Amino acid sequence: MHHLVKARWALAAFTALFLIFLYGPFVVMGILSFQQGPEGGPQFPIIEWSTYWYEHVVGIAPASRIAPLPVGEALIRSLTLAFATMIVSTILGTMTAQAFRTKFKGSGFVFYLVVLGMMVPGVLLGLGMSLVAHQFGIDRNWWSTAFVLHVVYTFPFAFLVMLAIFNRFDSSVEEASLALGVSPRRTFQKVTFPIIFPGILSAMLFAFTLSYDEFPRTLFTGGSEVTMPLAIYGTFSVEIHPNLFAFGVLTTLFSFALLSVYAILMGLSARRLSVRSTGIQEDAA
Amino acid sequence: MLELVDFGKSYDGVNAIQNVSFNVNEDEYLTLLGPSGSGKTVLLRLIAGLDRPDTGRIILNGQDITTMPTHLRGIGFVQQKYALFPHMSVRQNISFGLINHHSSPIRDEKKVNYLCDEMLDIVGLSGLADRGVGQISGGQKQRVSLARTLVTKPKLCLLDEPLGALDANLRERMTVELRDIRTTLGVSFIHVTGNEDEALGMGDRMIVLDKGCVIQIEEPNKLFAMPASVKVARHVNSYNILSGSTENNSFVFADYKLPMAAYAKSAAFYVVGIDKVTIEKVGSVKRKAKDITSFEAKFVDAEFMGSRVVYQFELADGQIFEVERHLSRETPVDYKAGEVRCLSWKAADVLAFASDGGLINENAKIRGTV
Numbered sequence: 001m002h003h004l005v006k007a008r009w010a011l012a013a014f015t016a017l018f019l020i021f022l023y024g025p026f027v028v029m030g031i032l033s034f035q036q037g038p039e040g041g042p043q044f045p046i047i048e049w050s051t052y053w054y055e056h057v058v059g060i061a062p063a064s065r066i067a068p069l070p071v072g073e074a075l076i077r078s079l080t081l082a083f084a085t086m087i088v089s090t091i092l093g094t095m096t097a098q099a100f101r102t103k104f105k106g107s108g109f110v111f112y113l114v115v116l117g118m119m120v121p122g123v124l125l126g127l128g129m130s131l132v133a134h135q136f137g138i139d140r141n142w143w144s145t146a147f148v149l150h151v152v153y154t155f156p157f158a159f160l161v162m163l164a165i166f167n168r169f170d171s172s173v174e175e176a177s178l179a180l181g182v183s184p185r186r187t188f189q190k191v192t193f194p195i196i197f198p199g200i201l202s203a204m205l206f207a208f209t210l211s212y213d214e215f216p217r218t219l220f221t222g223g224s225e226v227t228m229p230l231a232i233y234g235t236f237s238v239e240i241h242p243n244l245f246a247f248g249v250l251t252t253l254f255s256f257a258l259l260s261v262y263a264i265l266m267g268l269s270a271r272r273l274s275v276r277s278t279g280i281q282e283d284a285a
Numbered sequence: 286m287l288e289l290v291d292f293g294k295s296y297d298g299v300n301a302i303q304n305v306s307f308n309v310n311e312d313e314y315l316t317l318l319g320p321s322g323s324g325k326t327v328l329l330r331l332i333a334g335l336d337r338p339d340t341g342r343i344i345l346n347g348q349d350i351t352t353m354p355t356h357l358r359g360i361g362f363v364q365q366k367y368a369l370f371p372h373m374s375v376r377q378n379i380s381f382g383l384i385n386h387h388s389s390p391i392r393d394e395k396k397v398n399y400l401c402d403e404m405l406d407i408v409g410l411s412g413l414a415d416r417g418v419g420q421i422s423g424g425q426k427q428r429v430s431l432a433r434t435l436v437t438k439p440k441l442c443l444l445d446e447p448l449g450a451l452d453a454n455l456r457e458r459m460t461v462e463l464r465d466i467r468t469t470l471g472v473s474f475i476h477v478t479g480n481e482d483e484a485l486g487m488g489d490r491m492i493v494l495d496k497g498c499v500i501q502i503e504e505p506n507k508l509f510a511m512p513a514s515v516k517v518a519r520h521v522n523s524y525n526i527l528s529g530s531t532e533n534n535s536f537v538f539a540d541y542k543l544p545m546a547a548y549a550k551s552a553a554f555y556v557v558g559i560d561k562v563t564i565e566k567v568g569s570v571k572r573k574a575k576d577i578t579s580f581e582a583k584f585v586d587a588e589f590m591g592s593r594v595v596y597q598f599e600l601a602d603g604q605i606f607e608v609e610r611h612l613s614r615e616t617p618v619d620y621k622a623g624e625v626r627c628l629s630w631k632a633a634d635v636l637a638f639a640s641d642g643g644l645i646n647e648n649a650k651i652r653g654t655v
Contacts, residue, residue, distance in 0.1 A: 172364050173371070175333075175335050175368065176364060177370075177381070177382075177385075178354075178355040178356045179335075179355055179362035179434070180382030180385075180437055181356050181437055182356055182382065182385040182386065182387060183387040186385050186387070190381070190385055194372045195371065
């Protein structure tokens with residue numbers, strides 16, 4: 001019994017350390033973002049607490065020698081790209097997973113073909129894509145070549161999420177709907193979709209976040225108009241000011257907001273399901 | 286109304302269903318008895334169009350629907366595990382087929398609600414319309430599943446072990462209710478079950494399915510009184526089946542020699558209903574009585590079933606011989622384990638089957654061998 005208690009303490013300590021490593025960088029970034037400005041640098045100690053760098057990011061700080069972060073347009077590009085990628089990948093992923101519900105010839109091979117997109121190193125894929133684009137005389141843009149690669153990258157994730165969802169899905173409710181004289185299309189709309197909706201949300205979240213901070217593929221195929229991760233990287237080569245940290249905190253908060261929306265939607269749909277029934281698969285009572 | 290012609294289906298080279306042909310008449314309650322693995326559910330799925338048969342055709346009211354997709358067939362299917370829509374209330378489940386029908390959806394909300402309420406009333410669920418399907422009991426789910434199908438007025442309704450998941454009490458009530466509901470609506474039912482009492486008690490006609498083949502189609506009382514083959518007798522589960530051979534008008538098996546009617550010269554199975562046997566003290570039966578057959582057996586155990594008792598006796602070769610006595614006719618007797626009793630029955634109650642399993646008819650028409 002005694003050594004069990006010890007083991008528990010050891011595990012607790014390990015978990016605590018893990019959490020510190022996980023959130024330490026963010027906490028440091030958060031603290032430094034409140035550095036005094038515009039003279040204060042991106043290091044300790046804090047000269048004086050201030051919100052100067054936040055004002056600087058938003059563009060309401062008095063003019064100084066420090067140039068504003070070139071992230072405004074990049075952020076909009078990144079969000080647009082992530083949104084479009086999310087929609088396309090989730091639709092493709094759902095359709096592919098739907099196809100995999102029935103065994104077909106060569107399904108194993110196709111499965112690996114699909115999953116390959118997330119296995120191939122991004123740098124190589126980006127390089128290859130830029131070579132192909134060059135060969136065919138296609139301009140490289142964030143909304144064309146990079147978009148295609150983002151879909152190639154995120155689609156397998158959406159697919160795997162949906163595959164897991166369909167694995168747990170009891171198709172007898174679809175058959176019940178068909179037997180009631182409801183067309184397959186409407187059956188999907190009214191029966192399948194509402195039941196797999198939590199899964200679709202997860203697939204969307206995956207696709208969005210993966211695309212949102214994608215770096216190597218975009219680097220090679222994004223062209224001259226950079227996305228946010230590239231823009232931030234670009235500022236490193238000049239000089240780092242705490243405005244970058246303030247921006248980091250803001251985007252993280254944005255991500256949290258996104259996650260909260262996801263959690264709320266999940267909660268709502270889970271509650272709807274659990275009120276109506278005790279689970280997706282009804283056990284014989 | 287519905288006609289199956291030479292239906293067959295195999296999965297991975299194993300025949301699930303073969304050469305199945307039968308008709309379903311208008312306004313008929315057809316039961317289909319088969320043990321698990323006999324292809325019952327496969328057959329229903331084929332009829333509903335959820336699977337395609339490898340061979341054969343299916344004709345509904347004169348139209349060949351073999352390749353028609355499920356939603357166009359107009360055949361209702363009540364699944365074994367209800368398959369209620371988990372994200373909908375009872376009312377939404379029942380009105381789903383009306384609102385979303387592929388060709389004639391009902392858009393008038395009042396009409397939908399009216400039809401819904403009417404059906405809730407028929408299945409005895411009035412007042413539960415706004416419950417979620419997780420908030421009702423198994424029997425109620427079963428009825429929602431039934432109501433959801435019947436409200437769309439299918440030409441034919443398939444029921445896959447509809448009472449299988451219910452407790453005994455509910456099962457008995459639903460047995461009566463199902464028949465009443467069917468009579469009220471005039472829809473034909475195909476009710477699939479592994480329970481012989483259900484199949485015998487509920488069907489206007491019953492089909493016995495064995496390893497994917499239909500082995501008899503008959504009215505239950507006729508089928509029960511005269512199974513067409515030993516297999517059917519086994520499925521009905523109310524017969525003692527002794528296997529042996531016939532020599533000089535007597536049936537020989539293990540150490541026993543039982544008189545056998547003259548017409549059954551080639552009998553290989555000696556079959557007597559478990560409810561046809563009486564239990565008496567050794568020596569009290571007149572062995573010489575011409576129309577009575579008897580032998581002695583060791584009592585093993587008794588199973589009390591409420592209105593009846595099933596006694597089990599062991600024969601010389603170790604086979605179990607069952608005797609069912611109804612308590613409405615006599616009070617139960619306690620026997621001691623190992624006690625030897627004399628079992629007797631009328632010679633006229635004996636059924637003889639040939640070695641291929643076919644019934645040997647008293648009119649000398651030997652089934653199967655002719």
